[in-house]
Amino acid sequence: MSSKGCRKQDLGKGRTMDPSDGIHFVSSTDSPEFTRLNSALTRSSVIGLDAEWKPVRAHQPNFPTVLLLQIACRLDSQRSIVFLLDLSEILLPSIYHLLRDVFLSPHILKLGFRFKQDLLYLSSTFRSQGCDSGFDRVEPFLDIATIYSHLHHKQTTRKTKVTKSLSFICEELLGISLSKELQCSDWSRRPLTEDQRTYAAIDALCLIEIFNVFQLRVLKEGAFRNLIELDSSSLNIGLKQILREPNISTRILRTTFCDAVEMVRATTIEYPQRLHAEQGASLRKSSWDTLPMDYTLLQIVRGYSDKIVLTESDGKPRTSKKKGKRKSSTGFTCKEKRVDDIDEWRGPAPWDYLLGGDGFPKFLCDVMVEGLAKHLRCVGIDAAVPYSRKPETRELIDQAIKEKRVLLTRDAKLLKHEYLLGNQIYRVKSLLKNDQLIEVIETFQLKICEDQLMSRCTKCNGRFIQKPLSIEEAIEAAKGFQVIPNCLFDRNIEFWQCTDCNQLYWEGTQYHNAVQKFIDVCKISTA
Incomplete structure (x- = not known):
């Protein structure tokens, strides 16, 4: 799926993941977008983090320079906004303290997917611009791979590594296909294309959407299920009044201690601050004030979050042992292939x-x-x-x-x-599929003609039967296997069937669009 195609994808119940109206490109600290970033961070208890850098040759001695930092801010359960920080234009010392405060703020849960490498490259990039200490820690932090493991009731340990890709997790949990075609595009070129901006924004936004799925599951199945059963209007009348109601007082007394504490929270706005104080949390004073997490989010942080800590050894680029020259068994130096x-x-x-x-x-x-x-x-x-x-x-x-x-x-x-x-x-x-197709055609000197187009099953690679099917034959072949849209019954079109998987195809609008696309891509003469 192209970046344009992934702007809007159905997430169920009428929700979509559409960042097109919520992408803000930040290239200066004097811009309105930077002001909006500061404002969004003060109102967000959950953010998604991702970074992009220019592809580099394998085994290069230095870490690559991060050129774009994506920050998706969850404003509430239904709204998120994404900021793309252009690190090639912004003076990095001017945003260093802001990012450090965000990475360390106990009031903001940071989400990422294998973000340690991103943090390592970020730290190296900022140090190269005069920010001596760089970044060495992010907490509280929750990895999307960890979320996936918990949703599938798997125990994550240091020895157990989740190998699912972010694309796989998005498709399984959100029902969207996350294209990674632009991951290795040239992020140093300016201006970025619209596709690049959309791709970068969705990479951060999908972290928020995955966490929303996880939070909902925790609320439904976790320690808060008794609380959810209570009518929301009951939470506004105070604990004392609730206990006077005979129909629900026994239900409250049966709840766990944590559930009862949430009732108390409904009667006082100072609860979150007191809770932090009782935990002995040392809250650093940042350059801006953020809203404390609500109780349920705080419980998720307690139960599932972790932290990223970079050590001194992490800051040393690893060079390949196979690079350059090596000593042979005879004592002569020889060059690696x-x-x-x-x-x-x-x-x-x-x-x-x-x-x-x-x-x-x-x-x-x-x-x-x-x-x-x-x-x-x-x-x-x-x-x-x-x-x-x-x-x-x-x-x-x-x-x-x-x-x-x-x-x-x-x-x-x-x-x-x-x-x-x-x-x-x-x-x-x-990198891109169309370019890859042309590369293979030219490299292997393949002969492509119009008659070949759409002659194979894209699902299983099988060939189609030589003779097309009539509508009656197609209906019979599709019984219990495939649904033919009713709108095709009144049209005089031909059906084709794969000889291997029996998948049916027909020459509709999608077919003709695909044929024209590959005529254009392969520069096939139709004269």
């Missing part, structure tokens, strides 16, 4: 007639270029994906060799197995 040296396609491909092939190109797209597989299928090219969702390297190699396919990947680490795959591995350099 660089990835760049085996990055180009040398061929011939396994389908080449000279190698006994059938002349039909066949590819295997690993998980890093899975979207490319669908594009290749749309132009009629045989493009498979790994058998398993998280294949081991050996599985990929075996599948490519067995099916005589060229393995397409963006993972440079896979190229070290080039000695096993020979002429059956190629590293895709482009």
Whole structure:
């Protein structure tokens, strides 16, 4: 899904994740956007954090410079606002103390996804601009991976690492497809494109939406369920009056101590401050005042939050042991074989007639270029994906060799197995799917014509049956398997069925739009 396409996605119950009206680009501390950022931070008890930097070559000796910091502020349960801080334009010392106060504020729960690396790069970036101490801590902090584990009743320990991607978690919990195509785009170029801004904003906003799902689950299933059962009007009349009501007083007495404390909170506005004092929390005085967390959020922080702490060893960039020169067993120095040296396609491909092939190109797209597989299928090219969702390297190699396919990947680490795959591995350099498609077509000199377009099943890579189905045949084939929209019954259109998975396709508006798209992308002559 493109960045434009992910502006509005249904989150259920009429809610959408649409940052287009709530994105504020902050490039100066003198701007109205910066004033609004300060205001939003004073009213937000939950924020989502993310950062972007220019892609760098592997094993570079220094940390990359962070160019954009995204801060999504939850104003209330229904509204959030996103700020994009342009760190390439803002004088970093002018916002250093503000960010440090935010990272350490006990009144703000910080959300992130594997944010330690972002913090490390942020700290390095600010130190390079004269902020000597950088950032070494974020608390309270809650990782989205931890939220996912708790929602699935998994115990997270130091030895148990959650490997689900943010895209996977978004799709499972929110029902949206989070595109990562622009993650490695050039974030140093200005102005940023509209797609880049939207992509960056949604990366931070989705953290808030995932936390909302988690908070709702905690409230429904956790220690507060008895409290929720009470009518909300009861909370406004005070504890003394509630106890006089015979119908609900026994229910209150049966609640836990924590629930009863919440009743007390309804009668006094000083409760949160007293609670902090009783905990012995040392609250640092920041340059701005924030509202204390409400009781239920405070309980979530107590029960689930953690902190990020950078150590001295974290601040030292790790260099690859394989880089540069090394000593051989004979005592001579020899140069390591660089990835760049085996990055180009040398061929011939396994389908080449000279190698006994059938002349039909066949590819295997690993998980890093899975979207490319669908594009290749749309132009009629045989493009498979790994058998398993998280294949081991050996599985990929075996599948490519067995099916005589060229393995397409963006993972440079896979190229070290080039000695096993020979002429059956190629590293895709482009980032976007359309560009990747053109790159593969040109590299392997594929011949694409209009008749090939939409001739394969985009779902399973199967071929379509040679003869189209009539509407009656399509209805029969779809029974108990697929729903055909009623609006198609009165139209004279042809249906096609995949020979492998039996999926039905028809030549509707979506089909014709797709055909035209690939005619344009592949520059196919229709004359």
